[in-house]
Amino acid sequence: MNRKPHVTLSDIAxxxxxxxxxxxxxxxxxxxxxxxxxxLVKKVAEELGYTPNxxxxxxxxxxxxxxxxxxxxxxHFFFSSLIESIYDQAFYNNxxxxxxxxxxxxxxxxxxxxxxxxxxxxxxxxxxTQQTKDKTIFEKVxxxxxxxxxxxxxxxVDGTSQVTVDDKGGAIKAIELAIDxxxxxxxxxGGFTEINIGRRRYEGYVEAMKRxxxxxxxDWVVHGGFGEDDGYQGFMKLxxxxxxxxxxxxxxxxxxxxxxxxxxxxxxxxxxxxxxxCFGSASINKFLKPALSYVDQPTATLGKxxxxxxxxxxxxxxxxxxxxxEVPTELVMRDTCLRKKNAVISSAK
Amino acid sequence: MNRKPHVTLSDIAxxxxxxxxxxxxxxxxxxxxxxxxxxLVKKVAEELGYTPNxxxxxxxxxxxxxxxxxxxxxxHFFFSSLIESIYDQAFYNNxxxxxxxxxxxxxxxxxxxxxxxxxxxxxxxxxxTQQTKDKTIFEKVxxxxxxxxxxxxxxxVDGTSQVTVDDKGGAIKAIELAIDxxxxxxxxxGGFTEINIGRRRYEGYVEAMKRxxxxxxxDWVVHGGFGEDDGYQGFMKLxxxxxxxxxxxxxxxxxxxxxxxxxxxxxxxxxxxxxxxCFGSASINKFLKPALSYVDQPTATLGKxxxxxxxxxxxxxxxxxxxxxEVPTELVMRDTCLRKKNAVISSAK
DNA sequence: AAATGTAACTTGACCGGTTACTATGCAAAA
DNA sequence: TTTTGCATAGTAACCGGTCAAGTTACATTT
Numbered sequence: 001m002n003r004k005p006h007v008t009l010s011d012i013a014x015x016x017x018x019x020x021x022x023x024x025x026x027x028x029x030x031x032x033x034x035x036x037x038x039x040l041v042k043k044v045a046e047e048l049g050y051t052p053n054x055x056x057x058x059x060x061x062x063x064x065x066x067x068x069x070x071x072x073x074x075x076h077f078f079f080s081s082l083i084e085s086i087y088d089q090a091f092y093n094n095x096x097x098x099x100x101x102x103x104x105x106x107x108x109x110x111x112x113x114x115x116x117x118x119x120x121x122x123x124x125x126x127x128x129t130q131q132t133k134d135k136t137i138f139e140k141v142x143x144x145x146x147x148x149x150x151x152x153x154x155x156x157v158d159g160t161s162q163v164t165v166d167d168k169g170g171a172i173k174a175i176e177l178a179i180d181x182x183x184x185x186x187x188x189x190g191g192f193t194e195i196n197i198g199r200r201r202y203e204g205y206v207e208a209m210k211r212x213x214x215x216x217x218x219d220w221v222v223h224g225g226f227g228e229d230d231g232y233q234g235f236m237k238l239x240x241x242x243x244x245x246x247x248x249x250x251x252x253x254x255x256x257x258x259x260x261x262x263x264x265x266x267x268x269x270x271x272x273x274x275x276x277x278c279f280g281s282a283s284i285n286k287f288l289k290p291a292l293s294y295v296d297q298p299t300a301t302l303g304k305x306x307x308x309x310x311x312x313x314x315x316x317x318x319x320x321x322x323x324x325x326e327v328p329t330e331l332v333m334r335d336t337c338l339r340k341k342n343a344v345i346s347s348a349k
Numbered sequence: 350m351n352r353k354p355h356v357t358l359s360d361i362a363x364x365x366x367x368x369x370x371x372x373x374x375x376x377x378x379x380x381x382x383x384x385x386x387x388x389l390v391k392k393v394a395e396e397l398g399y400t401p402n403x404x405x406x407x408x409x410x411x412x413x414x415x416x417x418x419x420x421x422x423x424x425h426f427f428f429s430s431l432i433e434s435i436y437d438q439a440f441y442n443n444x445x446x447x448x449x450x451x452x453x454x455x456x457x458x459x460x461x462x463x464x465x466x467x468x469x470x471x472x473x474x475x476x477x478t479q480q481t482k483d484k485t486i487f488e489k490v491x492x493x494x495x496x497x498x499x500x501x502x503x504x505x506v507d508g509t510s511q512v513t514v515d516d517k518g519g520a521i522k523a524i525e526l527a528i529d530x531x532x533x534x535x536x537x538x539g540g541f542t543e544i545n546i547g548r549r550r551y552e553g554y555v556e557a558m559k560r561x562x563x564x565x566x567x568d569w570v571v572h573g574g575f576g577e578d579d580g581y582q583g584f585m586k587l588x589x590x591x592x593x594x595x596x597x598x599x600x601x602x603x604x605x606x607x608x609x610x611x612x613x614x615x616x617x618x619x620x621x622x623x624x625x626x627c628f629g630s631a632s633i634n635k636f637l638k639p640a641l642s643y644v645d646q647p648t649a650t651l652g653k654x655x656x657x658x659x660x661x662x663x664x665x666x667x668x669x670x671x672x673x674x675e676v677p678t679e680l681v682m683r684d685t686c687l688r689k690k691n692a693v694i695s696s697a698k
Numbered sequence: 699a700a701a702t703g704t705a706a707c708t709t710g711a712c713c714g715g716t717t718a719c720t721a722t723g724c725a726a727a728a
Numbered sequence: 729t730t731t732t733g734c735a736t737a738g739t740a741a742c743c744g745g746t747c748a749a750g751t752t753a754c755a756t757t758t
Contacts, residue, residue, distance in 0.1 A: 006469075006493070008744055019708050024746065034706060049489070051467045055413070056744035058404035059713045074436070075632075080429040087423070087450045091457070096464065099448050101436045108440070115445070118400045120355075140398070144355070260636055282633065283424075287609055289638040357714055368738050373716065381736060405714035408743045 007050045015044055027052075058120065066096040067310055068116030070126045072104045072153070076254070077282035078299060079127075082152070085303030086125065093311055095122075104129045110137045123147040123310040128155055130192055130225060147313035147320055151306040152297075154196050161313065162324045163306045167197055167279070170295035170329035171204025171249065172211075174277045177331060178247050179212045181339050183275065187220035187245035189234035189255055198223070201251050201279055220245050231258020239266060247337075250278035253285075256292055270336065277337040290335030301327050356399045364393055376401075407469065415445040416659055417465030419475045421453045421502070425603070426631035427648060428476075431501070434652030435474065442660055444471075453478045459486045472496040472659040477504055479541055479574060496662035496669055500655045503545050510662065511673045512655045516546055516628070519644035519678035520553025520598070521560075523626045526680065527596050528561045530688050532624065536569035536594035538583035538604055547572070550600050550628055569594050580607020588615060596686075599627035602634075605641055619685065626686040639684030650676050 009020040009027075016023070018037070026033045026041035033041075058064045067090055073079050083099065090097045098121055100112035109129055114137075116124060124146060126138075135157050141148050142159040154162045178186055188205045191198030202221070209216050222237055224230040231250060235258065238244060250256035256278035260270065268274050271290055281294045305325055313320040358369040358376075365372070367386070375382045375390035382390075407413045416439055422428050432448065439446045447470055449461035458478055463486075465473060473495060475487075484506050490497050491508040503511045527535055537554045540547030551570070558565050571586055573579040580599060584607065587593060599605035605627035609619065617623050620639055630643045654674055662669040 006744090010744080020744085021709080021746080022707060024744095025707090028746095032706060037706080049493075051463065053408070053744050054468045055404045055407035056713090057746075059402070059408055059715085060744080060746040062713065062746095064404070074423070074433040075426070075430040077424070081424040084423040084450065088452070097448070099446070101433065103437070114400065119403045144398075257633060257636055284606060284631065284633060284637075287606055288633075288636055355714090359714080369715080370717090370739080371737060373714095374737090377716095383736060386736080402714050405743090406716075408745085409714075409716040411716095411743065 006053065007045075007048045008053070009050075011048060012041060012044050012050060015048070016040060062120070063122055064096075064120045065094070066098050066119065066121045067307065067314075068098045068100070068113075068119065068121035068124045070100050070102055070109060070112050070116070070124070072102050072109075072127060072129045074101055078253070078280055078297065081283075081299040082127075082303045085300040086307055089304045089307035093307065095307075095311065102129050104131065106131050106134070113137050113141065117141065117144060117146060121146070122314045123149070125149050125151050125306050125310055127151045127153045128195070129153075130195060133194065147310055147316075149306050149310045149313070152197065152302060159322055161309055161322045163302060163309060163327065164196065164200075164324070165297050165302060165327045166329050167200035168204040168207065170279060170297075170331075171201040172208045173329070173331050174279070174295050174337075175205050175208035175249055176212065178249070178275070178277060178337055179208065179214065181337060183247040184214055185217075185220070185245040186214070186247045186249060187217075187222070187238055188249045189222050189224070189231055189238075189251060189259065191224065191226045191230075191251040191255075193223060197279075198226070198251060201249075205249055217243075217245075219243065226252045226255060228254040228258040228261070231255035231260075232262045233258070235259045235262035239268070244268075244274065246275060248274065248276045250276060253278055253280040253282055253292070253294065256294075260288075271338070275337055281332070285334065288335075293331070293333045293335070293337040296330045296332045298327055298329070355402065356394075356397045357402070358399075360397060361390060361393050361399060364397070365389060411469070412471055413445075413469050414443070415447050415468065415470045416656065416663075417462075417468065417470035417473045418446055418448045419451055419458060419461050419465070419473070420448070421451050421458075421476060421478045423450055427602070427629055427646065430632075430648040431476075431652045434649040435656055438653045438656040442656065444656075444660065451478050453480065455480050455483070462486050462490065466490065466493060466495060470495070471663045472498070474498050474500050474655050474659055476500045476502045477544070478502075479544060482543065496659055496665075498655050498659045498662070501546065501651060508671055510658055510671045512651060512658060512676070513545065513549075513673070514646050514651060514676045515678050516549035517553040517556065519628060519646075519680075520550040521557045522678070522680050523628070523644050523686075524554050524557030524598055525561065527598070527624070527626060527686055528557065528563065530686060532596040533563055534566075534569070534594040535563070535596045535598060536566075536587055537571070537598045538580055538587075538600060538608065539570065539572050540575045540579075540600040540604075542572060546628075547575070547600060550598075554598055566592075566594075568592065575601045575604060577603040577607040577610070580604035580609075581611045582607070584608045584611035588617070593617075593623065595624060597623065597625045599625060602627055602629040602631055602641070602643065605643075609637075620687070624686055630681070634683065637684075642683045642686040643681055645679045645681045647676055647678070 009023045013020040013023045023041050026038040071079050087097055098116055098119060102109035106129055138157045148160040150160060150162045152164060154164055190202045193199040193202055219241055222234040224234055248259060250259055256276060263270055270276060277293050279295045280297050285291050358372045361372045362369040372390050375387040420428050436446055447465055447468055451458035455478055487506045497509040499511045501513060503513055539551045542548040542551055568590055571583040573583055597608060599608060605625060612619055619625060626642050628644045629646050634640050
């Protein structure tokens, strides 16, 4: 590989018989330089086809104007729309994004964080993997004074901020609605409780049951991952136990889909034999039969808030003040969890 | 913002009383340096928490080890899975990815390409917007000797490569199947013909109809965009014309979904009153009722091939040989386009 | 008329690496 | 013994910007 040399500041400077600093300043609109000169410089830059060298700029200015992002997945509706909103908001604020994907792999996650730090990103937005337990790498980030915002899937690390959705509150709303609709035998196919989204949603389930004075049958709580297969397995476990609940609260949309698949397989009809609600959705949910009712995660807001927060931290001095922002959720009713069949409505809200 | 200074090569050098070149070489495993020294250097680097400065490295080596990617969207199944496979393949080959999203906006696309060139990416992979018509920016890329691979949505620009799916062939297969299943009144809700994917799929439709000796009714060809709304509008146009076809070939999966929505609205049953097949799919297609039969676009292959090709070009000299690689498609049968109701099967293949 | 200010540039150092070339010491070859 | 060669390390320049601290010429103040 042996590329044509790129046009540099010096090339422009030579052409105009000025110093390269003049050119640099002119291009940045620095007030030191006269209107005329600035115009001239810009014209010549255009003619010569100048493009600034970011590596050089980053090196000398020792910042990258870039936000590093680490997510566990892309090809899932939740993350792809989250990422899209992050890109939008960053673009709006003239920041670049360096996106990396851990593929739910802790080692890859660590590597990506190292790489992003080597790129000297100005700040990091991270959504951890299902398996992440070790805080070391995050503490390393903090010790390097690189602002860090955890997003959605978070980890309690001193000196870092968090942006989450109101997982517990959303879960409570969902379960309370189910109970108000007449259900009492309510199961939860949940995620890992080591990670906040799994834990908080579970806590919401527990809390709502308690508030309404319902017992929780330990057999009706299944913990696992957040994918379709986990939902499938979860359902099968409940099914094979011989004691089916009337209602399932699924920790994620894919888990709910897994339940759909499993239920169809064994001939359990949704929502007639088994009703369901879940956390999260996908754009094509409306085409599902029955379309899932769900706790909406406002991905656009989540991404926007995360970017705004990291930019805020980047702007602050060394000692920025970590924050925890919780974005509210909303119940969206579709074809499930509408009303218990044959139920005597006691306390329709 | 006033960060703690990062550990540099010189810091390590000082500590060991060697030159920074020695350290640089040692860390890269250069044979100039003895095994012992190398080990020592690496140990100290580790202790001091050294992370290389990519900006500096890129600047002095004048390459970035980064592939620039421009896509029109993220939050669509096709693109998100494509992007995921690009990341995977790049990671496997030790390349970094600089991803940008044009949001189907030509101006943003141009800006992103400029930015990526300023970053001195080693090569570019681009999927153009629906609206892109001007080649200027791409010619600029070529004139800078930056290898360019168009992916899926391509543009004929001298000196660039293309990776596409076999749009025409896939369309032909789909239409021929429909005809063999007994349909003759076949409509096409297509995309813009200015862009290859719209044009080639349309051409496939025309070709298949011709091969089977069927007339094409101009009213049954609707051109528009690639989104859900375009499918909705397309269906409505056909519907309101009063002369409904028996079968629709939708240019994309979202367009097919739009047809679903519109059909449901006016009470047209799929596949009984109107059968359908489309190009592309989504992971949750299997939960649709009826699940769409479709021409599968192998996103994983597409991404992998694009990355391999750009890396190949990066490795070649200035004058690389542009290629056009076409990835084959496959028909996947689900619940639509199975067989015409009450049809006398004449030529079941 | 001298001091002060200011607009518009220039100088030189530096960011943290890499690269091409040079130097040194010791062992093997002549 | 002298020459040659190789392993190992060092020197200096350079990549393309930015930044802090001058410099110059001219206008303004006192």
